[in-house]
Amino acid sequence: MQFHVEWHDRLGSTNTCLRDLFSEDSDLTSGTVIAAREQTAGRGRSGRKWQAAPNTNLCFSLYIGTACELAAVPSLTMAAALAVTEYLNKDKITAAPKWPNDVLVGDKKICGILSERVENNGRAGIIVGIGLNVNMTTEEAAAIDRPATSMLIETGNAFGISPTLEALLPLLDRWISQWENGGFSALRESWTQKSGPIGKPLTVHDGGIKKTGTLAGYGENGELLLKTPNGIETIWSGDVS
Ligand code: BTN
Numbered sequence: 001m002q003f004h005v006e007w008h009d010r011l012g013s014t015n016t017c018l019r020d021l022f023s024e025d026s027d028l029t030s031g032t033v034i035a036a037r038e039q040t041a042g043r044g045r046s047g048r049k050w051q052a053a054p055n056t057n058l059c060f061s062l063y064i065g066t067a068c069e070l071a072a073v074p075s076l077t078m079a080a081a082l083a084v085t086e087y088l089n090k091d092k093i094t095a096a097p098k099w100p101n102d103v104l105v106g107d108k109k110i111c112g113i114l115s116e117r118v119e120n121n122g123r124a125g126i127i128v129g130i131g132l133n134v135n136m137t138t139e140e141a142a143a144i145d146r147p148a149t150s151m152l153i154e155t156g157n158a159f160g161i162s163p164t165l166e167a168l169l170p171l172l173d174r175w176i177s178q179w180e181n182g183g184f185s186a187l188r189e190s191w192t193q194k195s196g197p198i199g200k201p202l203t204v205h206d207g208g209i210k211k212t213g214t215l216a217g218y219g220e221n222g223e224l225l226l227k228t229p230n231g232i233e234t235i236w237s238g239d240v241s
Pocket of ligand 1: 012013014015016039041043044045046048050058059060061101102111112113114129130131132
């Protein structure tokens with residue numbers, strides 16, 4: 001994939017910016033990347049806010065023109081999580097992907113991904129928004145309501161934000177091509193190996209509903225299969241602990 005990267009000093013949300021570009025021009029080039037040194041209205045999953053101090057973390061969104069079904073969106077997010085995991089592992093950070101859209105170091109979040117399907121004028125695509133904690137300090141991490149970490153905290157080294165994006169893009173390219181060619185089947189082995197063993201105990205919170213069981217595996221689109229006393233339940237979204 002050819003990437004076209006556009007950096008902004010300050011904008012609301014890179015996902016929203018790409019979404020607006022797509023609604024103005026449904027022929028938007030696949031591989032368009034919007035990155036921001038500061039987001040004033042960064043969005044997370046389930047309507048949550050994404051916090052990142054200015055010039056500190058990597059916040060960007062990538063547009064992929066693809067006519068894939070809505071059901072295939074979660075597995076694209078998983079491909080992106082595998083790319084980020086590989087990037088961090090290369091820097092000796094023991095990160096692992098967590099279903100459906102996070103990358104963790106231990107139980108601390110280092111990266112969150114928000115994928116959104118867009119459709120306009122008969123054209124469709126997916127916006128993959130990635131927030132990677134690069135130079136977040138321990139004080140900033142402590143101010144977040146969930147356990148968080150960063151590349152700085154894990155290694156003691158500060159990293160350039162734009163070089164981090166440049167280094168990550170080729171990995172995203174490779175994992176996304178793998179997804180384009182084979183869907184979740186092409187990711188299944190790596191995902192299962194990196195994200196933890198079948199049979200591990202899980203609790204899934206989706207809205208107000210809490211389900212407990214063990215990991216039975218993943219469906220053909222990467223949906224989580226939870227083994228419960230009532231049988232196997234298919235989970236498409238939620239927070240897993
Ligand atoms: C989550 O973990 O809830 C997903 C967080 C996704 C954050 C990124 S930062 C770049 C892009 N722009 C946004 O507004 N959100 C995503």
